[in-house]
Amino acid sequence: xxxxxxxxxxxxxxxxxxxxxxxxxxxxxxxxxxxxxxxxxxxxxxxxxxxxxxxxxxxxxxxxxxxxxxxxxxxxxxxxxxxxxxxxxxxxxxxxxxxxxxxxxxxxxxxxxxxxxxxxxxxxxxxxxxxxxxxxxxxxxxxxxxxxxxxxxxxxxxxxxxxxxxxxxxxxxxxxxxxxxxxxxxxxxxxxxxxxxxxxxxxxxxxxxxxxxxxxxxxxxxxxxxxxxxxxxxxxxxxxxxxxxxxxxxxxxxxxxxxxxxxxxxxxxxxxxxxxxxxxxxxxxxxxxxxxxxxxxxxxxxxxxxxxxxxxxxxxxxxxxxxxxxxxxxxxxxxxxxxxxxxxxxxxxxxxxxxxxxxxxxxxxxxxxxxxxxxxxxxxx
Amino acid sequence: xxxxxxxxxxxxxxxxxxxxxxxxxxxxxxxxxxxxxxxxxxxxxxxxxxxxxxxxxxxxxxxxxxxxxxxxxxxxxxxxxxxxxxxxxxxxxxxxxxxxxxxxxxxxxxxxxxxxxxxxxxxxxxxxxxxxxxxxxxxxxxxxxxxxxxxxxxxxxxxxxxxxxxxxxxxxxxxxxxxxxxxxxxxxxxxxxxxxxxxxxxxxxxxxxxxxxxxxxxxxxxxxxxxxxxxxxxxxxxxxxxxxxxxxxxxxxxxxxxxxxxxxxx
Numbered sequence: 001x002x003x004x005x006x007x008x009x010x011x012x013x014x015x016x017x018x019x020x021x022x023x024x025x026x027x028x029x030x031x032x033x034x035x036x037x038x039x040x041x042x043x044x045x046x047x048x049x050x051x052x053x054x055x056x057x058x059x060x061x062x063x064x065x066x067x068x069x070x071x072x073x074x075x076x077x078x079x080x081x082x083x084x085x086x087x088x089x090x091x092x093x094x095x096x097x098x099x100x101x102x103x104x105x106x107x108x109x110x111x112x113x114x115x116x117x118x119x120x121x122x123x124x125x126x127x128x129x130x131x132x133x134x135x136x137x138x139x140x141x142x143x144x145x146x147x148x149x150x151x152x153x154x155x156x157x158x159x160x161x162x163x164x165x166x167x168x169x170x171x172x173x174x175x176x177x178x179x180x181x182x183x184x185x186x187x188x189x190x191x192x193x194x195x196x197x198x199x200x201x202x203x204x205x206x207x208x209x210x211x212x213x214x215x216x217x218x219x220x221x222x223x224x225x226x227x228x229x230x231x232x233x234x235x236x237x238x239x240x241x242x243x244x245x246x247x248x249x250x251x252x253x254x255x256x257x258x259x260x261x262x263x264x265x266x267x268x269x270x271x272x273x274x275x276x277x278x279x280x281x282x283x284x285x286x287x288x289x290x291x292x293x294x295x296x297x298x299x300x301x302x303x304x305x306x307x308x309x310x311x312x313x314x315x316x317x318x319x320x321x322x323x324x325x326x327x328x329x330x331x332x333x334x335x336x337x338x339x340x341x342x343x344x345x346x347x348x349x350x351x352x353x354x355x356x357x358x359x360x361x362x363x364x365x366x367x368x369x370x371x372x373x374x375x376x377x378x379x380x381x
Numbered sequence: 382x383x384x385x386x387x388x389x390x391x392x393x394x395x396x397x398x399x400x401x402x403x404x405x406x407x408x409x410x411x412x413x414x415x416x417x418x419x420x421x422x423x424x425x426x427x428x429x430x431x432x433x434x435x436x437x438x439x440x441x442x443x444x445x446x447x448x449x450x451x452x453x454x455x456x457x458x459x460x461x462x463x464x465x466x467x468x469x470x471x472x473x474x475x476x477x478x479x480x481x482x483x484x485x486x487x488x489x490x491x492x493x494x495x496x497x498x499x500x501x502x503x504x505x506x507x508x509x510x511x512x513x514x515x516x517x518x519x520x521x522x523x524x525x526x527x528x529x530x531x532x533x534x535x536x537x538x539x540x541x542x543x544x545x546x547x548x549x550x551x552x553x554x555x556x557x558x559x560x561x562x563x564x565x566x567x568x569x570x571x572x573x574x575x576x577x578x579x580x581x582x583x584x585x586x587x588x589x590x591x592x593x594x595x596x597x598x599x600x601x602x603x604x605x606x607x608x609x610x611x612x613x614x615x616x617x618x619x620x621x622x623x624x625x626x627x628x629x630x631x632x633x634x635x636x637x638x639x640x641x642x643x644x645x646x647x
Binding site for chain 2: 007008011012014015018019047048049050052053057062063064068072
């Protein structure tokens, strides 16, 4: 057991923190208010290698590791949860399934552009009537000669409006459902019959693009199948196992960011003749917040380390995500409380952070789903 | 055509967080992060911009300091430099600017051919702005300090720079090889890249001792240094300022005048 970050991991934290402080934080409140996807910063993230961290150089990645990736999402989310999830969804939900499930041609064709950030990725599983219940998929893919024809719709797709490459789950055998009935496909934004539908107006992470995807006789070449026919559910579940490390890191970053600004506020704010930081009742709140954050961090870093070492980590990433998301909600809610009335205004970032935190308990598996995953592992499936 | 650039860099304590022990008058180094000196980052950035334009360019970053200064060199490599050299030896410890420039000049001589030496104007810990110019003198190189704009001719034989003065600037054309010192107005240093971080270890960092750079031990180190720090102190706080209030500008100006006259300033 060694709790020491490597030199590279320390540098990643230092670099991303500087990047986040100088490039992301100054616009975080504005892009939230304007619901504006920060294209300029996504371009900068691409230039600095932030969109292909945990992939080897041979496929166009940086040669970094899972923990460095987790640290990067944490540091981005510390100042802007929207920017954190843009990086996470792209990396975990689009680059990774191609890296893990793609054949050599697919990896060669898509990964260099995705890992370098020249192209942005997204992932589509959720439908209006099928989120957690993946077997209820209504989007279908039918083989027609040398082409797959997709019909249906996906909702709540992160990066939807700005992605170039989409990993899409569709039913290829309705009878088999999650037991081999779903297949995964690579869809490109300019494929015929594919379009972007409604853009969601959300409570938080307002600068991230969350859209509907519409497939109307969307026709794609046969070689866009990712994995084998019927592998889709496995592709989706293995992808989400890893994605949870990204979302947990986002939640951790949001919590840490809210914590840091609250501590500074408490050192400056005086009431009843003394600083908030000198009041024991409030100190105890801060002690609880700090402890929860550190516990979340350890769970996440452990899961990332296990993934890096190719150990079974699904239970641990579910625990990390469950705990980090609850921590983000707990810490941001307390952060607003400790700011008093000011915390409820948009003049202070904790208001945005509290709104951003809530989604981490919902997407890439709700907290309830994480408990299902953990319990299944405890009792055996 | 491959251009060879040497960048002089120093690892310094982050002065934003540093305090001076009021009793001993020395810097409290505990818990203070070490960083790449700001002006040196500007020097490196300008070298990297040349490399962006002419990818054959080779950048060697030279530093002198304790073994942990290697971290700063790694950071320079992660930003895009090609090679690092660290002069590290107890014999050179405690060197002042004169002794330091002796050692760094010796290291540069060992590196061999170069077209340009780029250094930061000054380090945030010592603030002397002497080491760069001294290296140039000792190596008999033309030099321009306080460079705020930089342009290299296509033949790479001469460089045109804008040199900042207190009340204006000079435009100077200088032949290579030469020494330039950078100020923060020159550019905005880039961050490390993630790819650079994970490739930095593949690039060489040479750690040289006094022997390696063939330096006369009578010209380096604390003993050989003609200057030494007599005393460090934190200036006493000036006390609170006074805000003058009044309904009109004239009224405020009157109050100011009365105050200044009262103190016999005017």
